Amino acid sequence: MKTKRLVILGSTGSIGRQTLDVVRELGDRIQVLGLTAGRNVSALEEQAREFKPRFVWSQNDEAQAALKSAAGARARWLSLEEQAAHPDTDIVLVGTVGRAGLSATLAALEAGKAVAIANKEVLVMAGALVTQAAARGGGQLLPVDSEHSAIWQCLWGEKRSAIARVLLTASGGAFRDYTPEQLAAVTPEQALRHPTWQMGRKITVDCASLLNKGFEVIETRWLFNVPFERIEIVMHRESIIHSLVEFVDGSVKAQLGEPDMRLPIRVALCYPQRAPSESGTPFDLARIGELHFAPPDFQRYPALSLALEAGRKGGTYPAALAAADEVAVAQFLAGHLRFIDIPNLLEDVLSKHAGAADTELEEVLAADSWARDFAEDWVRAKV
Amino acid sequence: MKTKRLVILGSTGSIGRQTLDVVRELGDRIQVLGLTAGRNVSALEEQAREFKPRFVWSQNDEAQAALKSAAGARARWLSLEEQAAHPDTDIVLVGTVGRAGLSATLAALEAGKAVAIANKEVLVMAGALVTQAAARGGGQLLPVDSEHSAIWQCLWGEKRSAIARVLLTASGGAFRDYTPEQLAAVTPEQALRHPTWQMGRKITVDCASLLNKGFEVIETRWLFNVPFERIEIVMHRESIIHSLVEFVDGSVKAQLGEPDMRLPIRVALCYPQRAPSESGTPFDLARIGELHFAPPDFQRYPALSLALEAGRKGGTYPAALAAADEVAVAQFLAGHLRFIDIPNLLEDVLSKHAGAADTELEEVLAADSWARDFAEDWVRAKV
Numbered sequence: 001m002k003t004k005r006l007v008i009l010g011s012t013g014s015i016g017r018q019t020l021d022v023v024r025e026l027g028d029r030i031q032v033l034g035l036t037a038g039r040n041v042s043a044l045e046e047q048a049r050e051f052k053p054r055f056v057w058s059q060n061d062e063a064q065a066a067l068k069s070a071a072g073a074r075a076r077w078l079s080l081e082e083q084a085a086h087p088d089t090d091i092v093l094v095g096t097v098g099r100a101g102l103s104a105t106l107a108a109l110e111a112g113k114a115v116a117i118a119n120k121e122v123l124v125m126a127g128a129l130v131t132q133a134a135a136r137g138g139g140q141l142l143p144v145d146s147e148h149s150a151i152w153q154c155l156w157g158e159k160r161s162a163i164a165r166v167l168l169t170a171s172g173g174a175f176r177d178y179t180p181e182q183l184a185a186v187t188p189e190q191a192l193r194h195p196t197w198q199m200g201r202k203i204t205v206d207c208a209s210l211l212n213k214g215f216e217v218i219e220t221r222w223l224f225n226v227p228f229e230r231i232e233i234v235m236h237r238e239s240i241i242h243s244l245v246e247f248v249d250g251s252v253k254a255q256l257g258e259p260d261m262r263l264p265i266r267v268a269l270c271y272p273q274r275a276p277s278e279s280g281t282p283f284d285l286a287r288i289g290e291l292h293f294a295p296p297d298f299q300r301y302p303a304l305s306l307a308l309e310a311g312r313k314g315g316t317y318p319a320a321l322a323a324a325d326e327v328a329v330a331q332f333l334a335g336h337l338r339f340i341d342i343p344n345l346l347e348d349v350l351s352k353h354a355g356a357a358d359t360e361l362e363e364v365l366a367a368d369s370w371a372r373d374f375a376e377d378w379v380r381a382k383v
Numbered sequence: 384m385k386t387k388r389l390v391i392l393g394s395t396g397s398i399g400r401q402t403l404d405v406v407r408e409l410g411d412r413i414q415v416l417g418l419t420a421g422r423n424v425s426a427l428e429e430q431a432r433e434f435k436p437r438f439v440w441s442q443n444d445e446a447q448a449a450l451k452s453a454a455g456a457r458a459r460w461l462s463l464e465e466q467a468a469h470p471d472t473d474i475v476l477v478g479t480v481g482r483a484g485l486s487a488t489l490a491a492l493e494a495g496k497a498v499a500i501a502n503k504e505v506l507v508m509a510g511a512l513v514t515q516a517a518a519r520g521g522g523q524l525l526p527v528d529s530e531h532s533a534i535w536q537c538l539w540g541e542k543r544s545a546i547a548r549v550l551l552t553a554s555g556g557a558f559r560d561y562t563p564e565q566l567a568a569v570t571p572e573q574a575l576r577h578p579t580w581q582m583g584r585k586i587t588v589d590c591a592s593l594l595n596k597g598f599e600v601i602e603t604r605w606l607f608n609v610p611f612e613r614i615e616i617v618m619h620r621e622s623i624i625h626s627l628v629e630f631v632d633g634s635v636k637a638q639l640g641e642p643d644m645r646l647p648i649r650v651a652l653c654y655p656q657r658a659p660s661e662s663g664t665p666f667d668l669a670r671i672g673e674l675h676f677a678p679p680d681f682q683r684y685p686a687l688s689l690a691l692e693a694g695r696k697g698g699t700y701p702a703a704l705a706a707a708d709e710v711a712v713a714q715f716l717a718g719h720l721r722f723i724d725i726p727n728l729l730e731d732v733l734s735k736h737a738g739a740a741d742t743e744l745e746e747v748l749a750a751d752s753w754a755r756d757f758a759e760d761w762v763r764a765k766v
Contacts, residue, residue, distance in 0.1 A: 153634060157540020162657040167668065234668050244639070244668070248659040249649050251536060252639040252666050256627070266632050274545040276631040283635050285550065285617050285627070285676040293668040 109139030127222030149264035214307020492522030510605030532647035533625035597690020
């Protein structure tokens with residue numbers, strides 16, 4: 001197998017660090033070509049020292065000299081977009097959170113790169129733009145989210161026209177067994193205790209509200225060109241079946257595994273090969289013993305319905321919802337907003353947003369800015 | 384899609400009748416070219432009248448005139464082998480039981496046909512010969528058994544070299560919750576009550592002893608060229624996950640569905656297409672609610688260990704075991720043998736058989752005859 005040259009956007013976050021775990025295991029299948037991070041300079045410096053990338057970048061411009069020196073004599077300071085579209089780049093892993101990875105994702109797809117996408121807001125905000133860029137430039141989107149990786153793997157060797165339904169599984173998040181009274185008083189610490197997955201803070205809170213599952217429905221629509229009415233959600237507490245596809249002949253395929261993000265990362269990095277791995281918990285169905293399934297409770301998870309509504313409205317509505325949610329989650333984690341107020345804020349965003357149907361990047365970014373301001377004001381008025 | 388011309392071997396049996404159900408639904412995707420049956424002439428005559436096959440055959444030679452007249456003026460009386468290898472045949476469904484379908488399967492594969500194989504004894508008895516015939520003649524084996532269809536579908540778009548393990552699921556059969564005391568006194572009527580599948584009598588009894596699952600391990604070895612040590616069994620009472628494949632990177636894929644043989648038959652007949660179907664119970668995981676898994680209990684199912692032992696020994700041992708089992712099950716169903724004596728008989732067959740390692744068809748058939756005689760004598764001595 002030819003060595004793939006990899007750029008990681010957001011290398012110090014949860015996905016970025018797990019990607020580097022996978023890269024360590026994959027040996028010379030992958031060469032780390034570039035690393036970018038936000039403000040965690042010390043972690044990035046350590047990564048640069050270990051992987052000696054040719055490109056490095058951080059939001060903290062003052063760290064430039066130290067980071068280049070850690071990466072090696074030839075290292076260059078290139079922005080996310082420059083790294084993503086560089087002629088030497090084979091594959092870009094987008095591990096940023098929120099809108100940070102959007103323009104670099106577009107640049108990579110326009111330049112015909114493989115883009116392993118773990119940043120869900122990129123597809124939620126700008127799914128139409130992203131798929132258009134891929135079609136124009138010949139780039140390929142490779143899902144990294146466990147649910148979308150499952151759907152993707154189930155579709156290998158299948159025709160897209162054979163899809164009857166996609167069944168996204170949902171663990172139910174940290175509060176799945178809480179009473180409404182308990183839910184009214186939950187703390188950020190409680191919200192960050194996901195029952196099955198180890199992930200970043202923002203997404204863990206979005207899992208507790210199931211907004212994340214709504215986002216995943218929107219991503220599914222764009223990644224696999226499946227209409228919303230063919231995408232369903234099934235609650236599955238153990239997070240062992242990562243998602244399922246039903247075909248027109250009635251056959252159903254599923255992808256399974258212990259909950260471990262390194263698996264979908266490995267699948268995306270190695271595609272179309274499968275690379276042997278000895279890491280991770282061995283899969284043992286007999287030990288797992290039982291798997292449970294239930295219909296989603298839309299009353300219990302109002303944020304889920306709001307995400308689906310935004311998805312169906314289309315245009316800039318999902319971007320507005322995602323941006324407002326970033327503010328809402330940050331305010332909740334800072335102790336300024338109750339968990340149960342998050343869907344109330346989001347509902348107001350959707351009803352107040354004057355969405356554009358024909359989305360260009362400027363309109364998406366304008367909707368994003370408007371929704372952030374609206375959400376900040378909303379929280380201030382509440383407090 | 385071009386109409387496929389289908390020959391059904393064993394059209395009046397359980398698999399044959401379900402195949403005709405599927406053919407009715409598939410419309411002009413499939414044309415019934417030939418039908419063969421054993422002694423159930425009246426059922427075959429009715430099928431011939433409905434489907435007007437160009438070829439017909441029954442074990443009962445005296446029915447020739449009536450059957451040809453039912454099939455239509457141009458109908459010809461052709462043997463299983465002649466129908467299977469006929470130039471106009473595109474696909475052969477082998478729905479016979481026991482060794483009846485063996486030489487026709489070999490003839491079809493030598494002639495380059497697609498062979499949808501539901502007769503497990505053919506692969507158990509003569510897996511090496513069958514795969515050699517396919518390689519020589521360019522024929523393709525399409526599994527119809529639900530477990531092997533599941534494995535096959537999981538492998539679409541995958542490389543065979545990427546298989547780490549195959550996990551065959553087993554319902555546990557009619558006696559899975561019986562105590563040893565109950566098991567000692569079971570009747571044929573009890574053995575024929577399979578908890579999840581509607582199937583023929585012989586296979587339903589083999590499911591109760593789990594000998595059938597051992598046969599499926601042997602079939603898996605031949606159908607997918609997977610060594611025995613990579614094939615495992617997991618008990619799964621609901622028969623919803625039909626089997627799973629683990630790949631070298633740790634990812635696991637499964638095929639699921641309500642237990643209904645018409646699904647794997649449809650998949651095999653339509654391959655490489657998937658044809659829309661509205662029949663069968665809709666798949667609803669939330670309604671199913673729970674799936675259970677457990678390790679197999681080899682003490683409870685001694686016939687399973689014997690089948691695995693025969694598979695590992697190879698050569699003519701599986702043929703001897705399968706032939707003795709045909710006798711044993713018939714004697715059990717006739718009330719001449721206790722259910723718990725079936726594995727005792729099979730154990731003696733394996734220990735007394737002087738197996739040939741390098742199997743030719745004559746040796747396989749000789750082992751089959753020897754084992755039948757041995758089993759008949761064994762039962763007579765017991766009674």
